[in-house]
Amino acid sequence: MSANSNPNNEAAMQELRKLLFEKESVRLDELEKLLLDQKLHAQEVAKVLAEAVDIRNQQDEELGKSLAPTIEKSIKESIAKDPKSLSDALFPVMGPAIRKSINNSIAEMLQSLNQTLENSFSAQGLKWRLEALRTGKPFAEVVMLNTLVYRVEQVFLIHKETGLLLQHLSFDPSLDEDADIVSSMLTAVQDFIHDSFSGSTDQGIENLRMGDLEVIIESGPGSVLAVVCRGNTPRSFNEKIQETIEHIQQTFNKELKDFNGDTEPFLGLDEYLQPLLVSDFKGDDDKKKKKSPIKAILVVALILIAFLGWWGLEEAEQQQAQANWDKYISRLQTEEGIVISNIQEDEQGYTILGLRDPLSIDPYSLLSEYHIDSKVNFLMQPYHALQEPLILKRVAQLLQPPKSIQLSMNHGTLTISGVASNTWLSQAEKAALYVAGVENVDSSQVSVLSSVFETPQNDDIKLDNSLSSQPKKTIHRNKRKIVKKASDSDILKRAIKLLNPPPTIEMIYAKGVLYVSGKASKSWIAFARENFDKIAEVESFNTSNFTSKGIQ
Amino acid sequence: MIQKKICVLGAAGVGKTSLTAQFVYSKFSDKYLSSMGVKIDKKVIDIDNTQVNLMIWDVHGEEKYKKIPTSYLRGSSGILMVIDGTRPDTVTVAKDIHQRVRDELEEVPIIYLLNKSDLQDAWSIHDGLIQELESSNRPVFLTSAKTGTNVENSFTAIAKAML
Numbered sequence: 001m002s003a004n005s006n007p008n009n010e011a012a013m014q015e016l017r018k019l020l021f022e023k024e025s026v027r028l029d030e031l032e033k034l035l036l037d038q039k040l041h042a043q044e045v046a047k048v049l050a051e052a053v054d055i056r057n058q059q060d061e062e063l064g065k066s067l068a069p070t071i072e073k074s075i076k077e078s079i080a081k082d083p084k085s086l087s088d089a090l091f092p093v094m095g096p097a098i099r100k101s102i103n104n105s106i107a108e109m110l111q112s113l114n115q116t117l118e119n120s121f122s123a124q125g126l127k128w129r130l131e132a133l134r135t136g137k138p139f140a141e142v143v144m145l146n147t148l149v150y151r152v153e154q155v156f157l158i159h160k161e162t163g164l165l166l167q168h169l170s171f172d173p174s175l176d177e178d179a180d181i182v183s184s185m186l187t188a189v190q191d192f193i194h195d196s197f198s199g200s201t202d203q204g205i206e207n208l209r210m211g212d213l214e215v216i217i218e219s220g221p222g223s224v225l226a227v228v229c230r231g232n233t234p235r236s237f238n239e240k241i242q243e244t245i246e247h248i249q250q251t252f253n254k255e256l257k258d259f260n261g262d263t264e265p266f267l268g269l270d271e272y273l274q275p276l277l278v279s280d281f282k283g284d285d286d287k288k289k290k291k292s293p294i295k296a297i298l299v300v301a302l303i304l305i306a307f308l309g310w311w312g313l314e315e316a317e318q319q320q321a322q323a324n325w326d327k328y329i330s331r332l333q334t335e336e337g338i339v340i341s342n343i344q345e346d347e348q349g350y351t352i353l354g355l356r357d358p359l360s361i362d363p364y365s366l367l368s369e370y371h372i373d374s375k376v377n378f379l380m381q382p383y384h385a386l387q388e389p390l391i392l393k394r395v396a397q398l399l400q401p402p403k404s405i406q407l408s409m410n411h412g413t414l415t416i417s418g419v420a421s422n423t424w425l426s427q428a429e430k431a432a433l434y435v436a437g438v439e440n441v442d443s444s445q446v447s448v449l450s451s452v453f454e455t456p457q458n459d460d461i462k463l464d465n466s467l468s469s470q471p472k473k474t475i476h477r478n479k480r481k482i483v484k485k486a487s488d489s490d491i492l493k494r495a496i497k498l499l500n501p502p503p504t505i506e507m508i509y510a511k512g513v514l515y516v517s518g519k520a521s522k523s524w525i526a527f528a529r530e531n532f533d534k535i536a537e538v539e540s541f542n543t544s545n546f547t548s549k550g551i552q
Numbered sequence: 553m554i555q556k557k558i559c560v561l562g563a564a565g566v567g568k569t570s571l572t573a574q575f576v577y578s579k580f581s582d583k584y585l586s587s588m589g590v591k592i593d594k595k596v597i598d599i600d601n602t603q604v605n606l607m608i609w610d611v612h613g614e615e616k617y618k619k620i621p622t623s624y625l626r627g628s629s630g631i632l633m634v635i636d637g638t639r640p641d642t643v644t645v646a647k648d649i650h651q652r653v654r655d656e657l658e659e660v661p662i663i664y665l666l667n668k669s670d671l672q673d674a675w676s677i678h679d680g681l682i683q684e685l686e687s688s689n690r691p692v693f694l695t696s697a698k699t700g701t702n703v704e705n706s707f708t709a710i711a712k713a714m715l
């Protein structure tokens with residue numbers, strides 16, 4: 001009997017296998033299914049993929065190499081499709097990364113700058129002093145220029161797409177008014193620059209400079225931060241701006257995207273922007289402090305000493321100059337015939353505006369007396385001053401009095417005293433009244449030399465027509481005295497000596513009258529007429545017996 | 553307060569600057585100073601009890617070799633498209649710009665202004681155009697920067713359309 005041929009045996013075997021390998025058989029089925037089913041396969045791979053990549057990467061770099069082209073291609077496709085979304089996504093990562101890489105080079109720069117600063121207070125300090133001397137700039141200014149002082153004047157946070165202002169802070173609140181227009185203009189300018197230089201789309205630092213104002217512009221994907229500074233900002237400040245915009249960008253990402261013109265959601269931005277409103281000295285750098293506090297103190301002390309020294313000297317000089325100038329001006333103000341209406345001062349010097357009587361003292365001539373070497377420019381309108389000394393000068397100019405005459409002014413009255421001829425006196429009395437400021441003329445003190453050539457006059461002169469319109473003005477000559485001190489013969493001697501008559505002439509003097517008779521040349525007669533009144537006490541000149549040689 | 557950017561566009565010399573000056577400063581000048589780049593003005597107006605700060609971008613005129621840069625259009629909430637009623641060629645230019653605005657900006661209200669309406673004798677736009685514009689759902693205003701006719705209305709209308 002054979003087991004093979006027995007069907008019962010076969011069934012029994014089957015039974016046995018089932019009993020023995022039941023579990024295995026199920027698992028084999030499962031494995032078979034697993035091998036054939038793609039989906040389940042992927043699920044299995046997914047479970048170990050991360051580990052697998054890890055293991056492979058530790059072994060060699062093949063995986064990276066083989067993946068690279070695929071990744072590159074997909075990134076390219078993604079950028080082509082929507083560059084903005086990618087850069088938006090990358091911005092928070094890229095910003096700090098880029099900064100880090102620039103940081104190294106900036107750090108080097110800072111380092112060397114610090115060194116110059118440190119040295120500067122030994123050799124450099126001297127150099128600056130020389131520079132100050134050479135350029136005429138105050139030493140403090142040279143130090144300031146060299147130590148990079150800056151101040152942040154304004155901070156604008158601008159919505160990038162619309163150019164609308166989200167937030168504005170400023171050092172000087174009066175600048176707030178047109179901040180929104182400035183904000184739009186900045187955007188327009190940026191757009192313009194961008195278009196004109198067919199821009200790279202990179203979002204780097206862009207600066208505008210206007211005089212000593214600098215606008216640092218830093219943009220993120222949805223907003224632009226523009227910071228207006230005076231002076232020179234340190235490199236580290238740019239970083240601060242960058243950090244701020246990144247921070248804002250992260251926190252307000254959604255609000256920036258959904259912005260519809262309503263700035264309400266951005267009110268909280270103040271606290272981000274406020275720290276940017278600073279002013280600083282480069283000298284306060286951290287590194288310096290760490291290195292040597294003593295040195296820092298020394299530096300500050302030196303700056304102070306230098307500054308005070310310069311300031312003290314400069315100040316003393318300035319004070320002296322100012323005092324001289326003040327003295328000069330008050331002198332001018334007391335000077336008659338000068339009226340100062342305005343004094344202007346600029347870099348060129350002074351300009352004095354006002355009125356000046358041409359007879360007053362020349363203000364230029366006084367400058368050197370007061371040690372003033374600034375340039376002084378006078379814009380003076382001529383006028384006639386009514387101060388009595390000037391009236392007197394004008395009267396004297398007009399009347400041309402002989403040396404024997406003194407003039408004085410007192411409360412509108414011109415007093416004429418001394419000795420003069422009748423001719424001069426009566427002319428003078430009239431003419432003086434034409435001078436503004438002369439109200440009355442008092443000639444009662446004058447001793448008059450009379451002349452036979454003159455028509456006899458009443459003691460009280462009637463004013464002629466032209467003067468009668470000024471009735472207030474009067475001439476006092478009623479009390480005129482005739483002085484008679486010398487004897488008659490003395491006077492005659494004096495007359496002969498002065499007039500030196502030719503022998504054909506005979507002269508007699510009696511009671512104030514000089515009698516002349518005889519013949520003489522024309523020229524002597526003229527001479528005698530001119531000069532007889534110079535003989536004191538000669539009141540009249542009698543020529544009844546007088547004939548001119550020339551005529552005869 | 554709500555801020556909105558609007559652009560005033562059109563061919564050169566149609567009166568963009570004059571319309572803006574009339575609206576913002578109530579001033580008009582016969583002198584023609586061709587604009588360069590863009591000038592920005594602002595005016596706060598009240599629309600249904602909402603204060604709207606209009607930032608008005610007065611852009612230089614579109615010319616063959618001096619097209620309006622698209623960067624100026626970015627972020628606009630409304631467009632005033634100006635045509636000079638005495639110069640039919642400015643219509644073509646306006647339509648050109650209109651197309652570019654459509655490409656650059658998504659749905660943004662555009663209002664057409666037929667300007668210089670005070671120059672009746674030189675008027676050379678036929679009514680057909682107005683009908684054509686209106687039938688394509690574009691509001692049209694007959695304006696004069698000189699007399700001020702409809703100037704305020706146009707700016708208010710565009711502001712309303714934006715809110």
Ligand SMILES: Nc1nc2c(ncn2[C@@H]2O[C@H](COP(=O)(O)OP(=O)(O)OP(=O)(O)O)[C@@H](O)[C@H]2O)c(=O)[nH]1
Nearest residue numbers: 564565566567568569570582584587613668697698
């Ligand atoms: N009569 C009249 N003249 C106008 C009117 N509007 C503008 N003008 C005149 O048209 C000329 C051009 O006006 P602008 O406002 O400078 O034109 P624009 O569109 O700004 O010109 P561009 O800046 O060169 O594009 C000026 O001489 C204006 O005085 C108007 O309504 N009526």
Ligand SMILES: [Mg+2]
Nearest residue numbers: 568569586587
């Ligand atoms: Mg213009």
